[in-house]
Amino acid sequence: MEPAAAFVAFANGKEHLNLDDLSCALIAVFGFKLKKRHLRGLLARHAPGAPGLGLAAFLALVGEQRRELGARDRAFRLFAALDTSSRGFLDLAGFRDVCATTCAPAAARAGEIFFEMDKSKSGTVTLTDFEAYLAGV
Structure with missing residues (x-):
């Protein structure tokens, strides 16, 4: 999804994205989920002191x-090809x-192969x- 369209879709009429909105918008743009810690860092860097990201x-x-x-x-493209449902993760099925x-x-x-990749056994x-x-x- 194009970034501007993702912003509109997940801002829900607001002028900014909060942490959860940002997570969803980035999944829509990139096709995978970023860790909350990484998202918090992005918010702090791009919207310091603001209620969200414009x-x-x-x-x-x-x-x-x-x-x-x-x-x-390369890894991203391979992963995206395997993540056919665009959930940001792979499951065994x-x-x-x-x-x-x-x-x-x-x-x-x-x-x-899956169990070799799933190091955390999650x-x-x-x-x-x-x-x-x-x-x-």
């Missing part, structure tokens, strides 16, 4: 995040479905988990 600050934040993601672009439709050899090992794989898996960590 449109201009949101657009600046999105531009900054896009530049930062440039270095992580969704991962199995994607593997079955896109890569038959991986489908047979989908459970094993039942979900985040972009950070996925990047660590790709890096062999």
